Amino acid sequence: MDGERDRNKKVLVLVDIEDLEITSTTFELLGMGRKIAAESNGIVSGVVLGQRISKVEDKILPFAEEVYSLDHPLLETFNPELFASALKQLCQKVNPEVILFSCSLDHLDLAPRVACKMNVLLVTDCIDLAIEPETGYLLCTKPIYGAKIISTFKLVKKPYVVTLRKKTAEPAMQANTKGNIIRFTPVLDEASIRVKLIEKVKEEGTRLDKAKAIVAGGRGIKDAEGIEKLKGLMVALKKYFESVELGASRPLIDSHLVPSFHQIGLTGEKVAPELYIAVGISGSLQHLTGILGAKKIIAINNSLKAHIFEVADYGVVGDFEEIVPALKRKLEEFQ
Amino acid sequence: MKPLQIIVFIKQVPDPEGPADAFHVDLNAKKVIPVGIPPLISPFDENALEAALRIKDCHGAKVTAISMGERLAQPVLKKALAAGADDLILLVDPCFKDIDNWSTAYVLSSVITKIGDYDLILTGRQASDWDFGVTGLIIAEILQIPAINLARKVEVNDDNVFVEKLCEDGYEIVKARMPLLITVSNELGDLRYTSVRSLQIAQKKPATIYHANDLNLDFQNLNIRKIHNLFQFNDKRQCKFIEGRSFQEKGENLALMLKADGVL
Numbered sequence: 120m121d122g123e124r125d126r127n128k129k130v131l132v133l134v135d136i137e138d139l140e141i142t143s144t145t146f147e148l149l150g151m152g153r154k155i156a157a158e159s160n161g162i163v164s165g166v167v168l169g170q171r172i173s174k175v176e177d178k179i180l181p182f183a184e185e186v187y188s189l190d191h192p193l194l195e196t197f198n199p200e201l202f203a204s205a206l207k208q209l210c211q212k213v214n215p216e217v218i219l220f221s222c223s224l225d226h227l228d229l230a231p232r233v234a235c236k237m238n239v240l241l242v243t244d245c246i247d248l249a250i251e252p253e254t255g256y257l258l259c260t261k262p263i264y265g266a267k268i269i270s271t272f273k274l275v276k277k278p279y280v281v282t283l284r285k286k287t288a289e290p291a292m293q294a295n296t297k298g299n300i301i302r303f304t305p306v307l308d309e310a311s312i313r314v315k316l317i318e319k320v321k322e323e324g325t326r327l328d329k330a331k332a333i334v335a336g337g338r339g340i341k342d343a344e345g346i347e348k349l350k351g352l353m354v355a356l357k358k359y360f361e362s363v364e365l366g367a368s369r370p371l372i373d374s375h376l377v378p379s380f381h382q383i384g385l386t387g388e389k390v391a392p393e394l395y396i397a398v399g400i401s402g403s404l405q406h407l408t409g410i411l412g413a414k415k416i417i418a419i420n421n422s423l424k425a426h427i428f429e430v431a432d433y434g435v436v437g438d439f440e441e442i443v444p445a446l447k448r449k450l451e452e453f454q
Numbered sequence: 455m456k457p458l459q460i461i462v463f464i465k466q467v468p469d470p471e472g473p474a475d476a477f478h479v480d481l482n483a484k485k486v487i488p489v490g491i492p493p494l495i496s497p498f499d500e501n502a503l504e505a506a507l508r509i510k511d512c513h514g515a516k517v518t519a520i521s522m523g524e525r526l527a528q529p530v531l532k533k534a535l536a537a538g539a540d541d542l543i544l545l546v547d548p549c550f551k552d553i554d555n556w557s558t559a560y561v562l563s564s565v566i567t568k569i570g571d572y573d574l575i576l577t578g579r580q581a582s583d584w585d586f587g588v589t590g591l592i593i594a595e596i597l598q599i600p601a602i603n604l605a606r607k608v609e610v611n612d613d614n615v616f617v618e619k620l621c622e623d624g625y626e627i628v629k630a631r632m633p634l635l636i637t638v639s640n641e642l643g644d645l646r647y648t649s650v651r652s653l654q655i656a657q658k659k660p661a662t663i664y665h666a667n668d669l670n671l672d673f674q675n676l677n678i679r680k681i682h683n684l685f686q687f688n689d690k691r692q693c694k695f696i697e698g699r700s701f702q703e704k705g706e707n708l709a710l711m712l713k714a715d716g717v718l
Contacts, residue, residue: 137622199603224621228603231588235595240556243586251682258682263584267474268486271683313600314630317616322624359718369640379641385585386640394717403471405582411689415717417708418693434693435708437701445705453713 126184128161129215131278133206134179135223136169141178143329144221144283149182149291151248151283152219155257158250161216163294166209168202170195176300181293186300187213193307197225200312203232205305210237210278212303217257220282222389227282234280241280242272246287257281265385265404266411285328286391286412324380325388327364332356332394333413335366335383336376337406339399339420339439346376348443349398355450360393368397368406384409398439402427419443458515458610458632460506460574463562463589464499464534466526468492470582477686484681485552486583493527495534498578500645502638505608506576507538507646513610516540518569522561524551528661536648536656547666554679559592561676564669566597573632574615579604579639590637599633606641 132152135142152163162184167175169190176186189205206229210218218233220226222244234241242259246269249258257279259272274281327333334349334356346365353363366388367381383390384406391412398419400406407430410416418431419439428434435442468477472491480487495503506517519534522545535542545565553561566572575594580587594601606625607618615634618625620641648656666673696711698704712718 200600224604227587228591231591232595232601234588235556235592240554241588243588261585262687264468264477264486265470265582265585266687266689267477268479269685269687270681273680273682275680314602314628316626316628318627319621320624320627324623373644386579404474405470407689416691417712428693428695429690431693432691433696433708433711435696435704437704441701442705442708445702446709447705449706449709450718453709453718 123160124156124162124184125160126162127214128156128159129164129213130156130159130161130217130219131164131166131187131210131213131215132183132219133221133226133229134165134167134175135221135226136175137223141175142221142223143290144223144285145179146182146290147285147288148219148221148283149179151288152183152217153291153294154288155217155219155248155250158252159216159255164213164215166206168194168205180298180300182291183294183298185298188300188302189305190302191305191307193309196316198312198316199225199228199232200314201307202229203236204307204311206233207236208305209303215278217279217281220280222282222284230280230282237278237280239276239278239280240274241282242274243282245281245283248281248283262408266408267404285389322378322380325364326362327366327381327383327388327390330362330364330390330392332360332363332396333366333383333390333392334363334396334398335368335400336371336398337368337400338370340371340376343376345399345440348440352396352443352447355447356394358450358454366390368400368403397427397431398443400427401425402430458509458513458574459572460509460515460517460576461566461569461572462499462503462506462517462519462534462539463575463577464503464519464521464531465496465578465581465583466493466521466523466530467496467581467583469494470497474686479684479686481684484684486684493530495531496578496581496583498580498582498638498640500578501640501642502576502578503534503537503539504645505605505636505638505642506574509574509608509610510538518543520545520562520565522550522558524548529657532656532659532661533648533653535659536652537645542659542661544661544663545669546663549666549673549676552678554677555586555588556592557676559589559596561666561669561671562589563593563596564671565664566593568664568669573634574610575633575635576608577635577637579637587637590635594635597635599635600630601635601637602628602630603637604639605636606639608636608638608642
């Protein structure tokens with residue numbers, strides 16, 4: 120079937136790299152790329168930017184018909200100005216139908232610049248994409264108004280540039296194609312860098328996006344003792360779930376009881392665990408948009424009127440300081 | 455030395471924390487119609503305004519807040535003056551209705567060109583209505599000035615601006631010269647408190663109003679956003695409430711229910 124595909128109709132998938140590792144989101148992008156390529160009778164082309172990137176290329180190749188390798192000393196670390204310039208040069212050469220970015224902070228910094236340089240519009244934070252059969256235009260589905268409304272935008276001028284929200288597409292399966300690696304060397308000038316990196320400061324992170332269970336706290340958690348109760352519950356859950364993480368809604372972050380990388384919501388992580396336990400979280404829309412993918416949601420809140428109960432599968436009304444330790448004890452007793 | 459000229463773009467949006475059923479969808483017009491919820495300044499734009507005011511506190515600066523729309527609520531936007539902005543410019547015209555991101559950035563960059571004299575442009579990381587997060591970067595592309603996305607701290611030191619920029623595993627300290635555009639994230643901090651009295655005084659200050667004809671625009675560049683479909687999202691689940699004679703018993707009953715339902 121792939122033999123009939125038009126190799127000039129390319130869906131470019133930008134490989135997202137973090138700490139020299141390909142992110143899991145990249146494989147979701149490749150999965151979505153494959154669907155779009157099938158709908159437009161085109162092919163998936165992975166795009167890798169960096170220096171000495173052959174290992175990355177080899178890992179992407181089984182998932183795409185071809186991989187563009189933009190190997191350049193100035194692309195060793197992410198720089199939005201240089202990356203955008205390199206991608207523009209690639210696009211001018213290969214004339215792609217679609218360019219797929221992730222919603223990582225790097226890609227969100229990059230996609231608008233690339234779209235603008237190519238004189239096209241873009242749609243960010245998409246949860247689904249489809250080619251409109253009659254027209255060949257790209258339909259981009261995206262939550263708006265804090266996920267109260269779902270919109271579908273239409274992109275009509277190629278290349279269609281989109282960023283895809285994580286956890287919204289199935290990761291790609293390996294393709295049965297003999298892919299090839301195509302080297303493309305962009306012309307880049309160090310003197311063109313206008314924003315200079317002085318220092319990169321790493322902060323301790325979480326694996327929220329990979330967690331199977333999340334215990335999250337909100338405004339209802341008033342002190343460090345409350346946080347300890349949540350952590351106690353996390354320990355008990357580790358008997359049932361291979362990875363358990365601590366999450367937080369924005370008020371808890373703003374109270375400085377929990378560092379900001381625990382934030383879940385519109386501007387924090389978007390998560391999709393098997394189990395999400397929301398403790399003292401009222402359920403603002405900015406938070407709820409981050410937990411749409413959770414399989415089961417448990418809400419513990421002292422107000423029956425809290426919005427969180429509307430999206431929860433299980434609800435407990437009352438004082439978390441008593442409910443959470445009791446839940447923990449019981450979970451430890453089982454088996 | 456001439457004071458720094460700082461421009462902050464503030465968008466008027468319906469209160470993002472308004473209840474879900476207050477957002478109606480008019481499918482024929484392909485529009486979202488907020489019903490009974492007040493407009494306010496988009497929260498991230500308030501963070502951007504706060505960044506500007508902190509620079510003004512340190513170095514002195516002239517801060518100009520600019521908003522664009524088909525119709526704008528002056529009393530809401532004058533909060534920017536109450537917080538400490540020196541000027542408020544409103545871009546109001548029927549032809550700004552429902553225009554796409556690029557067109558919006560084009561109109562906003564045209565007012566900057568009209569002002570001419572500027573050092574820093576600040577915007578929120580994204581607006582709380584359409585959540586695109588692209589307008590700031592596109593303005594910088596149109597003006598051909600450098601841009602830094604997602605700032606959590608902004609400091610000016612002579613001609614250089616030092617910014618802490620969010621990244622996935624921490625932050626980067628970056629440096630650039632002005633003129634420069636920066637998009638600001640909530641980590642920078644909330645807009646300072648504005649007293650009722652300062653809000654009342656601000657209401658009496660005039661806002662400058664520009665219409666499309668004042669801006670030297672090529673009207674062919676103003677395009678309506680192409681919406682294919684809109685629908686209300688309903689993620690309501692059937693919540694099983696756990697009962698018990700005490701909070702402790704509720705906690706234990708929850709564990710039993712999760713086990714019985716195979717959630718564990």
